[in-house]
Amino acid sequence: MDSFERYSRQVLFRPVGDSGQKKLAAARIAIVGCGATGSVLLSLLARAGVGYLRMIDRDYVEPSNLQRQMLFDEADAAESLPKAIAAAQKIRALNSEITCEPHADDLTPGNAQELLHGIDIVLDGTDNFETRYLINDFAISAEVPWVYAAAVGSYGVTMTVLPGETACLACVFPDSPKGIVETCDTSGILNSAVNLIASIAATEAMKLAIGARDKLHRTLLSYDVWTNEHAAIGATHPRSDCRACRQRDFIHLRGEGRPHITLCGRNSVQIHERQRPVDFDEMTRRLSAHGSVRHNEFVLKFWRDPYEMTLFPDGRAIIKGTTDTAVARSWYARFVGS
Numbered sequence: 462m463d464s465f466e467r468y469s470r471q472v473l474f475r476p477v478g479d480s481g482q483k484k485l486a487a488a489r490i491a492i493v494g495c496g497a498t499g500s501v502l503l504s505l506l507a508r509a510g511v512g513y514l515r516m517i518d519r520d521y522v523e524p525s526n527l528q529r530q531m532l533f534d535e536a537d538a539a540e541s542l543p544k545a546i547a548a549a550q551k552i553r554a555l556n557s558e559i560t561c562e563p564h565a566d567d568l569t570p571g572n573a574q575e576l577l578h579g580i581d582i583v584l585d586g587t588d589n590f591e592t593r594y595l596i597n598d599f600a601i602s603a604e605v606p607w608v609y610a611a612a613v614g615s616y617g618v619t620m621t622v623l624p625g626e627t628a629c630l631a632c633v634f635p636d637s638p639k640g641i642v643e644t645c646d647t648s649g650i651l652n653s654a655v656n657l658i659a660s661i662a663a664t665e666a667m668k669l670a671i672g673a674r675d676k677l678h679r680t681l682l683s684y685d686v687w688t689n690e691h692a693a694i695g696a697t698h699p700r701s702d703c704r705a706c707r708q709r710d711f712i713h714l715r716g717e718g719r720p721h722i723t724l725c726g727r728n729s730v731q732i733h734e735r736q737r738p739v740d741f742d743e744m745t746r747r748l749s750a751h752g753s754v755r756h757n758e759f760v761l762k763f764w765r766d767p768y769e770m771t772l773f774p775d776g777r778a779i780i781k782g783t784t785d786t787a788v789a790r791s792w793y794a795r796f797v798g799s
């Protein structure tokens with residue numbers, strides 16, 4: 462396909478132009494989380510011609526995702542495809558000229574340096590503060606800009622972090638919000654709220670890639686598509702006593718105080734302490750005596766009431782049917798091994 466033709470309407474937009482388009486082609490962007498927000502970020506940036514996209518996601522596609530996770534379809538959910546793999550397939554189909562690098566992995570303190578290596582900009586498509594603080598610590602320590610984006614209910618919020626220059630996530634939220642925190646689980650979510658906030662975040666990434674830093678919004682920007690309330694709180698400078706960007710104390714990158722993880726939107730626990738490769742054929746033979754089991758190239762699914770397990774080739778598993786980590790761990794030990 463003719464690149465000139467493909468991007469012609471974007472190049473006509475003066476602030477992009479020919480030179481901006483070349484910078485987009487040279488940009489290397491990582492998207493952490495390929496759910497609702499990640500789908501929009503990936504789709505917009507792939508279509509805009511960002512030359513290299515690395516997608517990282519620990520989860521798999523389910524029917525309840527399809528209402529808002531715009532890259533996925535019913536076949537992906539039927540196959541329980543890992544979101545990173547399904548997203549890369551869709552992105553390659555809509556722009557074969559760019560490079561996609563999918564990782565069906567949980568971003569952790571142990572692998573953050575490796576998974577985010579060689580990246581110019583990191584974008585937040587996650588659904589939890591633990592991973593966001595980890596991204597923030599990595600970004601500040603490596604001096605890589607990143608864009609925070611979150612949506613729940615009818616409300617979305619985003620902030621662009623320029624390490625050492627603007628406020629960072631820890632400047633604005635020194636601690637993870639405690640008490641009753643709204644999630645997609647408790648408050649639901651409108652797909653339009655996600656799309657709005659992800660569109661703003663993707664545009665910030667384009668400005669960063671092109672070098673249009675004077676156009677960044679430099680606020681904690683929020684918008685409610687239902688009530689029409691909106692706010693832009695100044696975030697132009699770091700907080701003077703910020704743990705991350707002033708004291709450079711990267712507790713999340715060191716892995717301290719990392720809680721167990723239950724996944725947003727589901728009654729489930731992730732087990733990832735024991736990483737070792739799993740032979741899906743051999744595991745299928747073993748598990749078939751205990752329940753129903755099937756696998757494809759990317760995931761193995763095992764059902765035994767009242768739980769459902771999704772097992773990845775590296776031994777990581779998501780156990781659905783409980784939020785009790787002890788229950789999930791013992792069940793995993795019993796059927797996969799300890």
Ligand SMILES: [Zn+2]
Pocket residue numbers: 628629630631632633699700703704705706707
């Ligand atoms: Zn800070």
